[in-house]
Amino acid sequence: MKFETLSIHAGQQPDPATGAVMTPIYQTSTYVQEGVGEHKGYEYSRTGNPTRSALEACLAALESAEFGLAFSSGMAATDAVLRLLAPGDHVLAGNDVYGGTYRLFERLLRPYGLDFSYVDTTDLEQISAGLRPETGLLWLESPSNPLLNVSDIAAIAAIVQERAQEILLVVDNTFATPYLQRPLELGADIVLHSTTKYLGGHSDIVGGALVTSDEDLYQNLAFIQNAVGAVPGPLDCFLVLRGIKTLPVRMERHAANADMLADFLEQHPAVESVRYPFHPSHPHMDVALRQMLNGGGMLSFVMRGGEQAARRVAENTHLFALAESLGGVESLIEVPAAMTHASTAGSPLQVDPGLVRLSVGLEHIEDLLADLDQALSR
């Protein structure tokens, strides 16, 4: 089945008990057993829940994966992946990953004996040079948050596979979504999502997901998911499933609007530079065209007036809400250095304080253009 069909039907069938077309919200913590150990596949909802199973199967189908696992947040999913490693292992990561990912690596996991280093993952030579004998995992975010850097996933997978030791290639596919990019098809081992973003799509839940086609990895991650218990509730799973049904149409409109806003911003005298993957000004447009279906709904730009100008724009839009997060139907604006990426201050991952990030929503493009225009003219 094609992606649009999978996004509506994968993992879901009418409820056999009632014929309900939508997957029921199985709001239960436990399941009656007919005899000791005799059950219908569910014992306790930390371990498994039918609404969650539907979501996990749907996510796997969308990413061309065999297995999916849902978590209570994107960070919980990230933490589960890192628990595959042992003290002494090294992780090579992109130098512009989401600020919360960096915080988890440096503040929580480094003290437990994992080592991290960061390189520009758009530069294959830096990746080759950054891998060590004790590297167990390569963490990629593409497009990255907030600079929309695009890394060549297939080329990186080839580098990793050449190494003697096993190195897991993990791709955070939150910005692209499986509609635009499917990293497992390009050689990745695990794909991560913050389902809070485009998959949920309506800014009403916090969730995360992992998908893989490797059965051993799946079993290990499922063990971690159950042992730690950072699982989403059934209502949140239902909302993500519902959001996914419109993912393809939403991503088309997000991208159409973002593309036109990028055109507008590139012409604007107050703007120094614009980052949008499908624009010729983007340094990795050729890679983006190869591995993504369209440029997505995220873009960022640097104000000529620096930090003050960036803050002024972000505080003066009316339609673009000044808020963290992304991927919902409504447009959002933020200043990463002071908001989503504040935890990178003083580190090599520090973000330009004059950078503004937009999550372009589904409002009419003329209203979005008018709103940015008036904010920029302040």
Ligand SMILES: Cc1ncc(COP(=O)(O)O)c(C=O)c1O
């Ligand atoms: C690229 C990316 N990955 C992971 C996360 C973490 O997800 P969550 O907020 O659902 O924990 C975020 C959150 O903003 C993100 O932007």
